[in-house]
Amino acid sequence: xxxxxxxxxxxxxxxxxxxxxxxxxxxxDGMQITGNxxxxxxxxxxxxxxxxxDFPAEIRAPAGTRPGVSGFQLQxxxxxxxxxxxxxxxLVAMNPAALVVNLGDLKAGxxxxxxxxxxxxxxxxxxxxxxxxxxxxxxDGYRVIPVDIxxxxxxxxxxxxxxxxxxxxxxxxxxxGLMYWLYSRPLEPTIxxxxxxxxxRPELVEANVIALKAGFNAGDIRELFQGQYEVPxxxxxxxxxxxxxxxxxxxxxxxxxxxxxxxxTPVLGSYPITPxxxxxxxxxxxxxxxxxxxxxxxxxxxxxxAIGASFSGSLGITSTSGxxxxxxxxxxxxxxxxxYPLVIINxxxxxxxxxxxxxVEQSDLLQAVFGRNGDAPVPVISCSRPSDAFQLTIDACRxxxxxxxxxxxLSDNFIANGAEPWCLPDIESFKPxxxxxxxxxxxxxxxxxxxxxxxxxxxxxxxxxxxxxxxxEKDVEGNVSYDADNHQAMxxxxxxxxxxxxxxxxxxxxxxxxxxxxxxxxxxxxxxxxTQAVETxxxxxxxxxxxxxxxxxxFPKGLDEIFSKFKAxxxxxxxxxxxxxILRGEMPQxxxxxxxxxxxxxxxxxxxxxxIKNVLEG
Amino acid sequence: MTDTAxxxxxxxxxxxxxxxxxCPGCGDYAILAAMQxxxxxSGADPANTVFVxxxxxxxxxxxxMNTYGFHTIHGRAPAVAxxxxxxxxxxxxxxxxGDGDALSIGGNHLAHIxxxxxxxxxxxxxxxxxxxxxGQYSPTSPVGTKKKSTxxxxxxxxxxxxxxALGCNATFVARSVDTDAKHLTRIFAAADAHQGTxxxxxxxxxxxxxxxxxxxxxxxxxxxxMTVDLVPGEKIxxxxxxxxxxxxxxxxxxxCGVDDAEVWDPSTATVSQxxxxxxxxxxxxxxxPLGIFRAVDAQIYDESVREQVEEAVSAKGEGKIEDLVxxxxxxxxx
Numbered sequence: 001x002x003x004x005x006x007x008x009x010x011x012x013x014x015x016x017x018x019x020x021x022x023x024x025x026x027x028x029d030g031m032q033i034t035g036n037x038x039x040x041x042x043x044x045x046x047x048x049x050x051x052x053x054d055f056p057a058e059i060r061a062p063a064g065t066r067p068g069v070s071g072f073q074l075q076x077x078x079x080x081x082x083x084x085x086x087x088x089x090x091l092v093a094m095n096p097a098a099l100v101v102n103l104g105d106l107k108a109g110x111x112x113x114x115x116x117x118x119x120x121x122x123x124x125x126x127x128x129x130x131x132x133x134x135x136x137x138x139x140d141g142y143r144v145i146p147v148d149i150x151x152x153x154x155x156x157x158x159x160x161x162x163x164x165x166x167x168x169x170x171x172x173x174x175x176x177g178l179m180y181w182l183y184s185r186p187l188e189p190t191i192x193x194x195x196x197x198x199x200x201r202p203e204l205v206e207a208n209v210i211a212l213k214a215g216f217n218a219g220d221i222r223e224l225f226q227g228q229y230e231v232p233x234x235x236x237x238x239x240x241x242x243x244x245x246x247x248x249x250x251x252x253x254x255x256x257x258x259x260x261x262x263x264x265t266p267v268l269g270s271y272p273i274t275p276x277x278x279x280x281x282x283x284x285x286x287x288x289x290x291x292x293x294x295x296x297x298x299x300x301x302x303x304x305x306a307i308g309a310s311f312s313g314s315l316g317i318t319s320t321s322g323x324x325x326x327x328x329x330x331x332x333x334x335x336x337x338x339x340y341p342l343v344i345i346n347x348x349x350x351x352x353x354x355x356x357x358x359x360v361e362q363s364d365l366l367q368a369v370f371g372r373n374g375d376a377p378v379p380v381i382s383c384s385r386p387s388d389a390f391q392l393t394i395d396a397c398r399x400x401x402x403x404x405x406x407x408x409x410l411s412d413n414f415i416a417n418g419a420e421p422w423c424l425p426d427i428e429s430f431k432p433x434x435x436x437x438x439x440x441x442x443x444x445x446x447x448x449x450x451x452x453x454x455x456x457x458x459x460x461x462x463x464x465x466x467x468x469x470x471x472x473e474k475d476v477e478g479n480v481s482y483d484a485d486n487h488q489a490m491x492x493x494x495x496x497x498x499x500x501x502x503x504x505x506x507x508x509x510x511x512x513x514x515x516x517x518x519x520x521x522x523x524x525x526x527x528x529x530x531t532q533a534v535e536t537x538x539x540x541x542x543x544x545x546x547x548x549x550x551x552x553x554x555f556p557k558g559l560d561e562i563f564s565k566f567k568a569x570x571x572x573x574x575x576x577x578x579x580x581x582i583l584r585g586e587m588p589q590x591x592x593x594x595x596x597x598x599x600x601x602x603x604x605x606x607x608x609x610x611x612i613k614n615v616l617e618g
Numbered sequence: 619m620t621d622t623a624x625x626x627x628x629x630x631x632x633x634x635x636x637x638x639x640x641c642p643g644c645g646d647y648a649i650l651a652a653m654q655x656x657x658x659x660s661g662a663d664p665a666n667t668v669f670v671x672x673x674x675x676x677x678x679x680x681x682x683m684n685t686y687g688f689h690t691i692h693g694r695a696p697a698v699a700x701x702x703x704x705x706x707x708x709x710x711x712x713x714x715x716g717d718g719d720a721l722s723i724g725g726n727h728l729a730h731i732x733x734x735x736x737x738x739x740x741x742x743x744x745x746x747x748x749x750x751x752x753g754q755y756s757p758t759s760p761v762g763t764k765k766k767s768t769x770x771x772x773x774x775x776x777x778x779x780x781x782x783a784l785g786c787n788a789t790f791v792a793r794s795v796d797t798d799a800k801h802l803t804r805i806f807a808a809a810d811a812h813q814g815t816x817x818x819x820x821x822x823x824x825x826x827x828x829x830x831x832x833x834x835x836x837x838x839x840x841x842x843x844m845t846v847d848l849v850p851g852e853k854i855x856x857x858x859x860x861x862x863x864x865x866x867x868x869x870x871x872x873x874c875g876v877d878d879a880e881v882w883d884p885s886t887a888t889v890s891q892x893x894x895x896x897x898x899x900x901x902x903x904x905x906x907p908l909g910i911f912r913a914v915d916a917q918i919y920d921e922s923v924r925e926q927v928e929e930a931v932s933a934k935g936e937g938k939i940e941d942l943v944x945x946x947x948x949x950x951x952x
Contacts, residue, residue, distance in 0.1 A: 044949055189947070239952025241944065257939045267705050269697075287930035289937035292704060292923060297730040301697035304690065304727075308670070308701025311688055312709065316701060334691050390943070424948070427939050460686035460702075460709055463665040468634065468681045470689025479636065480681065 012227035018077035019183065019231055020085030023175070024102045025094030025115075026063050027056055027070040030172035035072025037176055039419050041189045043244035046233025047076040050528060052084035052602065053417045057274060057357040064118075064126030066097045076183075080236040082528035082535075084418070086604040090182075092175055094118060094149070097127035103138070111143045113178065115171070117150025145224050149174055156214035160207045170211035177215025184230040187212060238423060245422035247386040247415035248275070251345060252282035254393025255317055256289045257427070258343070261394060262401045263434040264315040267292040269305030271324065274357040275416045276347040279319040299327035303344070307331060310340040311469075313437060313459030315397060319345040322364045323354060329372045332406055334471045336376045336494065339447070339455050341400035341407075343393075344378075348412040350600045359600030360413040362524050363575035368408045369553045369582060375491050377498040379403070380553035382410040384527040387422040389415065392550055398433045399501055404454040410552075412574075414525040414602055441465050446478030447490075453497035498554060505551040507558035512538075512545030515565035518616055521592075522572055523549040523579055526603060530572060533608035544612055552579070555586060563590045570595055570615055572608060632657045632664060634684040640675060645796035645823035646743065650682055652802045653741075657685075659803075660810065667710045670699040672719040675750050676743035676822070679714040693724025696731035699738050700919075707920045710810075711738040717758040718748050721777050725757075732786035734919035735814040739806075742779055742817070743796075745824035746831050753827035765827075779819040780896040780911055784889055790816040791892065791911040795836050796823060801847070801908065808850075808910055814918050835899070835906045848895065848909030853879040856905050870894045873904075884913040 021038070025031045032053055039051050052073040061068030075085035087107035093099035095118040106112065119134055133139065134146070153174045157167040173190075180187055191209055198204040219225060259266035270280040270293070284293045292314070296302040299320055306316030316335075320328065325346050335342045348364045350356035368380045379399050383389040389411060396409040438444065438456035441464040447455050458465045467478050473490060475481040510519075511534065522530045527548050534546045545566065549555070563569055570593045571580045577594035584592055595611050597603055632654040640646045657667065667685035671677035673692035680687025686709075690698045695713045703711045713731075720728045720742050731740070747765070748754040754767040758779065762771040783791045790812040794805045802820070809816030821832050830837075835844045846856035846864065854864040855876050863879025865872055871894045884892065892911045899906040931937075 040947065044947055046949065046951070237951045241948050241950050243944075243946055243948045253939075253942050256937075256942055260939055265705065267701060269701060286937065286942070287927045288934035289942060290927060290931065292927060294700065294704060294923065296697065296700070297726055300694060301700070301727055301730065304694040304697035305701035305704070307690075308688070308698040308703075309705035310701075311698070312702045312705035314705040316705075330691055331694065338688075423951075424943055427943065459706075460668050461666055461706060466664050466684055466686050468636075468683075468687035468689065470680075470687075471691055472689065 013184065014227055014229050016229050016231050017079055018075060018081060018085075019090070019229065020073065020075045020088045021090050021092070021179065022071055022073040022088040022102060022105070023092045024069055024071040024098035025172070026098065027058065027068045028060055028063060029070070029094045030169070031055075031070045031072050031094070034172045034176045035074055036419070037190045037193065038179060038185070039074050040193070040244055041180070041185050042074070042076040043242070043421055044189050045185060047078065047231055048081050048234045048237055048421060049074060049076040049419070050081055050084045051419045052414065054601075055358050062126070064095055064097055064123055066101050066127060069098045069101045071098070071102060076231055078232040078234045080234065082531040083605060086606050092179065094171070094175070095127070096124050096129055096133060099133055100127060100129065100138075106142065109141065109143070111145060112139060113145045113147060113175075115149040115175075116146045117148040147178070147218070147224060152214065152218060153211055156210055157207055160210065161203055162207050166204075167207065170208050173208045173211040174215035177212040177217075178219050178224075180212075181216045181219030182225055182228060184228050187216060237421060240423040242421045242423055244419050245386045246417060246419045247383060247389050247411050248278040248347065248417075249282055250386050250389035250422065251383070251393045251409070251411060252279050252286070254390040255283065255343065255397070256286055256291060257390070257430070258394040258397025259315045261430060261432040261434075262315055262397055263432070264313070264401070265290055265292060266317055267294070267306060267309035267314040268317045268319065269294050269296050269302040269309070270319045271296055271299045271302045273299070273321045273324050275349055275413045276319045276321045276324070276345065278416070279345060279347070299324040300331060303328040303331040303342075306342055307335050307340060310335070310342055311460070313457070315341060315343065315401065317343045317345070319347070321347050321349050321357070322351050322367070325364060325367060325371070332378065333372050333374060333376050335406045336372070336378060337471045337473070338469045339404045339494075341404055341457075343396050343400050344406055344408045346408060346410050347416045348410060350598070356600045358413065360525065360602060361574050361598060361600065362412060362526075363578065363598065364410065365552065365575065365578040366581065368410055375495065377495055378406050378408055378553070379498055379501045379551070380408045380410065381551050382524045382549070383415050384524060384548060384550060386415055386418060386420050388550065390422070391425065394430060395505075399504070401435050402433060402454065402504070403452055403497055403501055404457060405498060410524065412525050418525075437462070439465065445476050447474065447476045449493065449497075453493060453500050502554040502557050505556050507556045507562075508547050508549060510545055510547055510562065513543060514545070514562070516543050516545055517567045518544045518612065519563065519566040519569045520544060520546045520572065520612070521549065521569050522546070523552055524573070526572055526574065529603045529605055529608060532605045533612065536605060536609050537612045540609070540613075542612060542616060544616070549579075552582075560587055563587060567591065568593055568615060570611070572596075572603060572611070574598060574602070627658050627661075627664070629655045629658045632684050634682050636681045638682050639678065641826050643823075643825040644675070645745065646676060646679070648796045648799065649741070649743065649802065649820055649822065650679065652799045653806065654683065656803050656806045660807065662710065666708065667712070668702055669712045669714055670695045670702060671714040672724055673750070674716040674719045674748075675824075676714050676716040677719060693719055693722070694727060695719070696724065696727040696740070700731060700734070700736055703736055703738055703920045704923050707737070707924055713738055713740045715740065715742050717742065717744045717746060717756045717779070721757045721779065721782065728782070729786045732783055732788040732815050732817060735789050735916050736919045737814055737921065739809045739816040740818065742819045743822040744779055744819050745822045745828055746776075747824050747828035749824050749827055778896060780907075781893060783817045784893050784896060784912060787889070788817050788912065789814040789916045790913050792817070793819045793821070793908045793911070795821045795832070795908065797836065805910070808913065812913055814916055844905050845908050846898070846905040848882050848884065848907055848911060850882060850884055850910055850913070852882060854882050855879050864895075866891055866894070871898065884910045887912070
């Protein structure tokens with residue numbers, strides 16, 4: 001048990017199994033940093049956790065307005081958990097807009113910590129409020145902890161050389177300190193982080209540390225709360241070394257690892273786009289791993305540069321989100337036609353068009369599987385969570401080089417920006433898949449194929465192997481051909497090659513009985529919610545099984561047999577039923593029931609449980 | 619060993635086994651022949667040479683060169699070539715494109731490759747027409763061009779490819795003509811020697827859709843008076859008797875006698891001076907400038923990208939996957 005060395009630390013310490021906390025404030029209030037710090041500290045403390053950042057696309061939407069509200073939800077637990085939680089136990093609201101936007105999600109009787117310093121007439125006006133929600137009964141039924149954070153921060157920093165405006169910016173660390181006290185978290189990880197973050201501005205380090213400590217002490221001295229809580233470290237995580245991980249970082253690492261396992265230089269062509277940009281940024285910082293990154297002039301140039309790199313014998317990679325995928329489709333066709341390895345990463349966001357750039361959706365699945373001119377098949381893989389993204393990214397690299405094909409790796413906003421503990425893999429356990437370039441001109445044909453259906457990879461610079469290649473249809477020699485039979489044959493080859501990828505991927509495991517009334521079949525970032533929902537349903541005495549797909553095109557082998565033992569297969573997804581359509585097309589004999597949601601927010605466990613019961617009750 | 623066995627290649631070693639399928643009389647034939655000969659004469663290694671193209675008549679060029687070749691998608695050759703060259707800076711990379719490919723659909727990529735100064739050579743075949751789609755006006759066609767898609771004449775002003783390249787801060791900018799093999803070869807050699815992006819506009823005859831569009835400039839009967847060749851180290855003079863010259867003035871460019879003519883140095887002339895020359899033929903009575911407009915040194919993109927990687931490796935040591943994964947704040951369970 002953590003011992004709190006604070007004067008007057010004699011308030012009761014109550015143990016909780018899990019807590020869901022949501023930080024909400026203006027997008028300039030630093031709520032994402034606050035949430036991430038709480039997450040990191042809880043991870044190091046030894047909790048299991050899951051996070052849900054929820055922020056506007058605008059960097060600084062008009063201050064104090066409802067569209068400008070930025071939120072960060074986190075569940076931390078002494079048990080193995082799968083989701084960031086449906087309803088927060090505690091809401092921290094830094095201003096009126098943050099309060100009214102988030103209050104509806106708070107669980108009945110939950111706690112609201114509210115920054116009363118930000119509830120002046122003008123603040124209420126910005127939030128389009130006629131009355132003060134602190135006084136009009138809005139908060140009836142909740143436990144309200146009023147703290148004038150604005151004033152307390154300035155008090156604490158009275159001796160700081162910073163200007164008032166800069167002092168005010170420290171209020172998120174005051175708030176964080178307050179929450180650290182309430183949930184008995186250590187301050188050290190954040191203090192260390194501040195020293196690193198503001199290395200060049202010691203006065204900022206000092207001010208933020210003072211604010212953090214002032215918040216921590218306030219919880220105690222001012223007796224704002226009736227007591228402290230503690231969420232003990234979990235003993236349910238398997239033994240191993242852990243690290244708190246976000247999806248995009250795991251993908252960036254997986255690309256470095258995948259290219260190394262292929263024996264190739266990874267060359268990324270990318271163009272900044274929310275929420276994929278951090279992959280480009282991370283890889284750009286990995287230059288000492290031999291990574292080459294090019295921030296190109298647009299999405300098309302980004303994929304074309306990656307294809308050019310593959311032509312030269314490197315592993316071409318491009319990362320983007322939905323609108324960027326739309327722009328890249330013609331170039332994907334070139335890589336499919338010329339048969340070059342290429343890893344294409346789509347961090348999906350809500351669409352269509354620009355859609356909602358910072359909100360989650362899984363609506364690019366049909367685009368990934370079918371969205372190109374001509375019969376243009378590519379393997380499609382989807383990450384499910386930050387902790388499987390590393391391994392699946394390596395697998396995308398493997399398929400790309402072994403089958404000489406572009407591979408689309410899907411992720412989404414929830415995985416990209418959500419965090420969870422990642423049990424670090426034993427790197428030695430991965431089987432490398434080194435590429436062997438062909439150098440022997442004897443009897444060589446550009447489109448001769450091996451047992452996987454893949455052509456040989458010859459790189460420029462190899463003597464006596466000069467070839468010309470492109471997007472025009474070509475024959476086995478590599479010469480341009482408009483021959484009818486040849487086009488049929490080449491189309492078949494490309495189709496069969498991608499279908500053959502199924503030979504190299506595992507059949508997903510079933511969670512629960514291998515037959516019954518209902519199978520929940522998910523893909524992508526719904527995995528945690530579906531796992532939780534199935535567990536909850538079982539606690540309620542409902543028999544339901546669950547399976548999660550990571551390799552979506554081609555489907556793994558054995559699905560037909562598994563599906564045949566269930567009366568119904570429910571497919572929850574954050575789109576209008578895209579996987580359901582593919583499943584019905586491929587395996588029309590089964591009873592697929594779509595369950596869709598496109599609000600820009602993940603499913604809630606409760607709504608999935610309700611749907612399960614609803615389906616089973618018929 | 620004092621005597622290294624070297625095989626001298628001839629033009630035919632650079633001729634691929636593919637049947638050339640341009641229209642009979644197309645200017646592309648002459649450019650192809652000049653390039654194949656230049657490659658042989660300059661001692662190029664076919665295995666180390668890559669031709670990258672986009673889409674259009676000119677973009678079939680790589681199929682006919684017995685080197686490595688990549689026929690990509692419309693307008694994107696500069697982007698593909700960027701990946702090719704950055705992934706392997708040892709390759710000699712040539713981009714073949716046309717006025718539509720480079721300046722319409724691919725205008726963005728052309729601007730950026732010139733800005734970045736990737737160490738490649740770009741050949742832009744300019745015939746002022748869309749050939750492969752059967753004769754629509756192009757972004758270099760003069761205002762009033764009457765073609766199938768502009769029955770009343772085009773109303774949009776054309777690009778001047780040289781001015782475009784200069785505006786993008788290109789480090790090597792030149793113009794040549796398909797019918798003048800000697801001139802072409804000299805420009806190829808200068809472009810090949812230049813470190814950075816070499817941009818060559820080649821006036822090229824489309825005998826089907828824009829036949830002899832350039833005859834008022836390059837026909838033998840008028841050429842001496844209607845073109846002026848910018849030769850580094852030589853005076854800017856023209857005319858059948860080389861009796862007319864050009865000199866820079868405070869307001870731009872002026873005609874003058876041979877004695878007063880400027881000695882041209884594309885490595886020291888300002889962009890403004892090169893730009894002023896590029897605008898000469900906006901007046902139909904003044905000659906069209908050919909030759910080398912600009913040849914200056916600047917940071918080279920592919921080299922710089924690779925240098926950053928090499929410097930990071932030497933500063934931090936070559937990273938291992940274990941170091942990458944097992945970094946940051948870790949904790950142990952069990």
